[in-house]
Amino acid sequence: MGDSVAGVATRARTSEVDFALIGHQESWRAAADVLAVLRGPERTPLPDDEIKDILPWIPPRAVCHVDIGSIVGAKARGLYIDSFIPPDRLEAAYVHENIARVRGAAACAIKAGAKIVSLGGFSSILIEGNFDQLPERHDTVFTTGNTLTVAFIVQGIKKICALEGRNLRRSTLLIVGATGDVGSGCARCLAPIVSSVLLSARNVERLRRLAAELQADGVRVEIAADLQRFSAEADVVICAASLASSSLLLGRIAPHALVCDAGYPKNLSPRAEMLGVTVFFGGLGQITGGMKFAPDFRGVLNRHPFPDVVHGCLLEGMALALDGRFEPFSRGRGSITQERVEDMETIAARHGIYLAPLYNADGPVEDGLLLPDGMGVRMSAGIPRGSGPAAPLS
Template sequence: MNKSNHKKFAFIGHPVDLNHLYILLGFWGWFAKLLPRAMLYKILLRLPPYKYCSFKKLMSKTGATASGWTIICPLLPQQVAFLKEEDVIKKVIQAVELAEKMGAEMAILGGFTSIVGNEGEVISRHSSIAVTSGNTYTACLAIEGIEKASKEMDLDLKQAIIAIIGATGDIGSICTKIFSRKVRKINIAARNERKLNIFADNIKRQGTCQVEVFKYTRDAVREADIILTVTSAVSVLIKPEDIKPGTIICDVAIPANIAKEIVNMRDDVLVFEGGLSKPPFEVNIKGKAKKAMPPKSIFGCLSEGMLLALEGKFENYSIGRGNITEQKIAEMFEIERKHGFSVADFFCGYKIFSKEDIKCIKRNAIRKKEGVNFAAK
C-alpha cells in the first residue's frame, strides 16, 4: 500500500437513542443506565467528543485505499433539537478539531450533527479540513433503493403515488425534484407550511406529475404506493395502520420515523432503512462497536466520506442548505460505480429481506387487497 496516496477521514457520529448511547459508552454504559435522565443529559453536555472505532484497510475496486475513525459527539437527537444551536455547534466543532488532530483530511457530519449551522456550513467555516454532511450520497441511495424496491414489488413507477415526508429538507427536496419526473403523483409534507407551498409551486413548474401538499403526515401517506421519510423529527411519525397493503416504505430518518415493529405487524408492506450502502470491502468492526452499525452495510453519510476519500476529492461537498444539485447526484452515482459501492440489501430493525421474503410480502398484499380473510386460510 502506497502510504503517500492513502487517504484518511473521520466520521462524526452521535447516539440515536438511549440504548444506542449505552452501547457507545462501552464500560460506562451500565453506569449511565443508573443515572436520572436530567443528570445524564447534563453530563453528556460536558462530555467531550471521543474516538470510538477505526476503519482500516478500505480498498475500492480501483485499488485506491483509505482509512478512518468514528468520533462520537455525545449528544442525543432531542438535545440537538432543543439545546441552543451555538452550544451544539461548539461541540461539533470540537469533534472536527479532534478529527484534524488525528490526521483526517475530511470530516463527515453524521445524523443530527449535520443539521446545525445552516446544514454544516458554519462548521465548515471553522475547519481547516474538508467537511461534508454525506447528504448527496444518502439521497442517491434513497433513490436507488426505491427504484430497486419498485422492481422487486412489480410496481410501475410511472403510475405510482409517492409521499415524501420532510420534502423541503436537503435530501427530501432533491428526491422530490427527481421523482417528480418519474411518478404519477407526489404527496409532500413538512413542518413549515409556507416553505412547503412555495416548494410545491416550484415542483409543479419543473416536474411532470401532480403535486399535492398535506399538513399532516397521516393524510399524505394514506394513498401512497411509496413513502419516503427524510425528516429530523425525534419521534415516530407513521404508524402501521396508516399504510395501505403493498406499500414500499423507505425510512432514511435517524432516529427512525417509522416504528420498527411494523415488520412484525404488517407482513403486506416492504419497509426498509434507506440511505444504506454496500461497500466492495468488509467493514472490519469488532465488539460492541459492531452493534452500532447496520449489518453488512454502512450509513450513506459515512459512505459519502469514504467515497470522497477514495476519490481524493477533499472539498466541502454536501454543505449548506439547498446545495444538493442533480449534477452532484449524477457525480456521486458515477463515483459509486467507479469504486464498486452499491445500495444495501433491504433491511429493517434486525431483519434483512431475502427475495423470498419480498415474494411473500407481494402475495400477502394481493390477498389483503382482495379482502381474503387470513384466519380462514
C-alpha cells in the same frame, strides 16, 4: 487491529488521516455499547441509569480508526468521532449544546488532519448547511453526505418496486420532510418518474416553493402540512423528516404501500399500525472493498444485519477519500440535484460502495438477491422498532 481505545485520540493527533466521520448514537442501547468498548472488557458494564447520567458529560472524542479499501485497490484511513449527543436530547431545546458538540467533534477532525469530514446524522442538520459555524480549518473540508444518502434512498425505492412487481411510474409518492436537504433531493430525482407527488413538512411556504419548482417541470404535485389532508393515498412513501424521536404516524396511505424510513433516528413510530405495508430503512450503503475498525467496534458502530453497511452520509466522505476528491461535495440547504446524485453514485460505485441489502427492524426484507426473476424473494412487512438488540435501554 492493534490500536487501543486510549491510543486512538493520541495517535489521531500525530498521524494524519484521510477522512473523519462525525456521528452520534441513535439509541441508549447503542450508546451503552460504545461506552462498554471504550471502558474495556475488564470493567463490568455500567447500569442503565448510570449510563444516562454519564453520557451528557462525555465530550466529543475520537473513538476508533476506520480503515477502508476500494475494489480498485485504493485505501484510506479515517477516524470515527462521536459527538456523544445523548439520544434523548435531539430536540430544539438542546440546539446550542448540540451545536457546541458538533463544533467540538469538528475540531477533533481538524486537529487529526482529516482532509474530508462527513457530518453524520443530526450533525449536518444542526449546522444547517452553514459550514462557517464550524471551527477554523486548514486543509479540512466538510460534506453533509446527503447526496449519497439520496442516491441510496432512490435506489432502494426502485429496487423494492422491482422486487414487489410495482410500477413506479403509476405510483403516488409521498415525501415527509420533503423540503429538507434529503427530502428535496429525493423529490428532484423521483418526481419525474412517478405519477404524482405529495409533499409534506410543517413550513407551508417552503412546500410551495418546492412544489412550484417541480410543477415547472410538469410534475403533478400536492402539498400539505397535515398528512390527513392529501386528496390521494400514497403507494410509495419516503420518510425523511428531522424528527428528534421515532414519532411519525403516517395515517392514510395505500394498504400495500412501500415505505422507506430514512430518518436517523428513525421517523416511524413503533406504535404505527401498518398491516400489509412493507417498510425498509433507507439511505444505507455497503462498502465491499473492506472496512476495519481499530479498536474493533464491529457490530457496535454499524448495527445492521449485513456486514460493512454504513449510512450514506458517512459513506460519502469515505467514497470521496478513496477517490482522492477532498471537496465539500454536499453543502446542505436543498441543493441536491439528480445530476449531482448521479455523479456521487458513479464515484461510490467506482470503489465498490453500493446500495445495502434492504432490511427493517424484523430483519432482511429481501432474500435471494442473485436469483433470476425475483425467485426466492421473500418480503416481510414490519414496522421499525429501532436498530440493535432488544434490551432494557431504549
